[in-house]
Amino acid sequence: MTGTAQDRVAEQIRRAIEAGEYPAGGSLPSGEKLAKKYGVHRNTAQKAVRQLAGEGYLTLTRRHAPKVRDRLRHLMLVRDRSVYRDDLGYYFDRNAKDWRAVGTPTRGVAVPPEHVSDLLGVPRGQDVFFRDRKMGPAGAETALQVATSYLPMALIAELPALGSEKTGPGGIYDRLEEHFDSALEWQETISARLPTPEEQAALRVPALSPILVVTREAHIQRDGETEVAEVNETRMSAAQFAVSYAVRRDASAAWPRREGAA
Template identity: 60%
Template sequence: MNGEAHRVADGVRRAIEAGEYEPGAALPSGESLAEQYGVHRGTVYKAIKQLAAEGYLTITRRHPPVVRERPTHVTVVRDRNVYRDEIGYYFDQNAKDWAAVKKPTRGATVPPPHVSELLGLAPDEMAFTRERLMGPPGAQYAHQLATSYLPMRLVGEIAELGAERPGPGGIYDVLERRFNAPLRWRETISARRPDRAEQTALGISPEVPVLVVTRSSTINHNGRDIVAEVNETRMAAEQFAVSYAVQRDASAAWPRQEEGET
């Protein structure tokens, strides 16, 4: 994007943030904006694409760009801890009181390749899925879309894992009771564009990226660690943040040992 497009984007962005264009309102035509800023229509188009990528606008074919409703605060701040209450384990303190926006669903599907790899499945092997759309009380749309993937062989051995109601503590308590061992978790956070199902479930436009938390649940079984479940939680990046304490590696220990000291 060239300097002129940046100038137009900055001007429209300031106007949106100042309330000159209300959420849900259409922007003036490309011709009007080009005349207002003294640029070519192609320059306006580049600026509009940039603002859509930033989440300020929704672009629909054959319609003028529309100003999006933007969150005024971050909904969920994740850290590196797992918590527990009378219901069971949970990972988001801010989302502790959230509930299902729709009835949870169960099914079977071929997982994404990275999930299949974590579970040790063949590329075309099916996994059992449990999906939940979660949101704060009164939410019209889900704020989190979470899908658990479990190996079919494990669900065949432990019927509660596939049940509509696994029981107190959910599937994590089922696994720990069955194997008499504690689960361990590892999370990877990435970002990408939402697919159509995620756009519908989360009520977001294609321009708004989703952050994806991929969490693998590992447990010891007969002296061998197995990945019993992989959970993928997706939510709009503009409502999500990660916070954690930074630990010092041994190489960064303080006080430092100065060169030449023994």
């Protein structure tokens, strides 16, 4: 394990909770017992407990032992294949509509994952521009989602506002639609994998706890041709989030059934 003693203890308790050693609705041992079990000072154990409470694993009540929260579908990411808009611009998750950045967003130039290069249509190993931010409920100290946008360097040169610290009302999507005078269209792919060390630290998840990855392509029309202007990857703990969407009938599954249909 890496990180501070507090992080290491928090990860061990987190693993124990997820493994059922400390079941939902039950109490944790006292701070003294936790300190002895994990070989740290009592203050370190108490800080680890407060950290886990901030992550949603525990409920703290004065003069009572910390209670393990029922985390099954405690948070659900609902994606119903729709995009919404409010005064701030487009958003894709109604549950996270009012979330804000946790910490300071970052931006810069880096080589993206190979599948992102392929989606953007740039050579693998070539730099692209990225915008990265950690998101969570107002006042949260720990992010619940990490979102990274990747844009081709050629597009940044063509439309410098996309790389600015402040992109203006509506963000990069409004700038793209204004520039190309065309409506964006999006496509999402949802997958799962183990977190990177950076994602472990940002989301406070164990190394062996899977994360969900929502890869969203933003398509725009240029001269009658469709191109991918941006790829966004949003990562979140699979232990905390689920994906829900409506199942729509294809024409072949219409009701009432046609005569002679299987």
